Amino acid sequence: MLKAVILIGGPQKGTRFRPLSFEVPKPLFPVAGVPMIQHHIEACAQVPGMQEILLIGFYQPDEPLTRFLEAAQQEFNLPVRYLQEFAPLGTGGGLYHFRDQILAGGPEAFFVLNADVCSDFPLSDMLAAHRHQPHPFLLLGTTANRTQSLNYGCIVENPQTHEVLHYVEKPSTFVSDIINCGIYLFSPEALKPLRDVFYRNQQDGQLEDSSGLWRGAGTIRLEQDVFSALAGQGQIYVHLTDGIWSQIKSAGSALYASRLYLGQYQLTHPERLAKHSPGGPRIRGNVYIHPTAKVAPSAVLGPNVSIGEGVTVGEGVRLRESIVLHGATLQEHTCVLHSIVGWGSTVGRWARVEGTPNDPNPNDPRAHMDSESLFKDGKLLPAITILGCRVRIPAEVLILNSIVLPHKELSRSFTNQIIL
């Protein structure tokens, strides 16, 4: 019997996701038409023997989260429960705190998944590797280029046995081009080293971490306190993948992840991809349209477009590389490129909403999304355009490389600005 834990963090996390995380917790943000963590749940539910999925985080359980849990339980016919940490306990503290719930029923092993990653989740392959040679910790690893590897946990392996010999979280100089994907398979023994860290923290009292922040004794950093500490002791192994994988830290990376998942749908969910039908809109490449959306037949959509519930797309609209969220309206002949249109927003006719993609370098197979900072030298970097919720864009204007905060009613064009 198997279980899975998804680490969903909490409201203080996901700051790079603003203004979109104001409206919905980041793990529920729709990527390729479904909430970000539904992709995780679907992957877990497909592993034979999966008994229960636990979400661990420090969000107050609100209505969207409760509704999502109920819908997921029904759809996958599996218990999907939320366990709330009393304070942010780090990536390992929640696992230790809720150990009795995780181990209830005696699972053979449990998956641990970071919520903010996009992947094809090769969970069955990881399970097969674990069953072949069980170890307390199995990490999924992929490759990155030398510069970008510094943004991730870096793994030095024994190439013959795949034992993790050395682990450094976000090093300041190059350590290895194998990075931690934030997808793990732990055996029940993995909780023992977490207990040791917990007791050590209790003895030391309040702790200061490398960034000078105080953290409570219940806080456990899986990466530094466990992986770095136990590397080279025959307990941690890495399973390498060359499948799709990306972090989802910002709105720009959500758009990129949406493209990856829409591409995956060709194999996994062809029914979710819109098809060209007589009298329907023109579809180019991979496009998701929610069944309740109204799309005019002369609109041209795609590639990489995702249209949410109740959206209205008018005649002559051109949409590509964009996400349009629940209840938004794109009036006739608008053009929306490389953008996210927030919940209930309206774009006036003949308006153009456009952003600049910052996709990984297509000539470097090991490149990932850059963990973008919004500014450089005090200037807003060109990036995708984001309209927060209930924004109104008038007719015949241009909104380029800008971020518009919720509830703004604009009266003219804007370029390279954050509109507060």
Ligand SMILES: Nc1nc2c(ncn2[C@@H]2O[C@H](COP(=O)(O)OP(=O)(O)O[C@H]3O[C@H](CO)[C@@H](O)[C@H](O)[C@@H]3O)[C@@H](O)[C@H]2O)c(=O)[nH]1
């Ligand atoms: N429950 C809970 N979850 C948390 C907490 N803090 C973070 N998380 C969740 O844990 C995951 C990792 O979050 P971060 O702490 O922001 O780490 P990171 O910068 O994303 O780096 C991690 O992921 C990379 C892969 O995406 C790894 O390369 C890296 O080594 C590390 O594991 C996210 O899903 C986040 O929601 C917490 O206190 N409690």
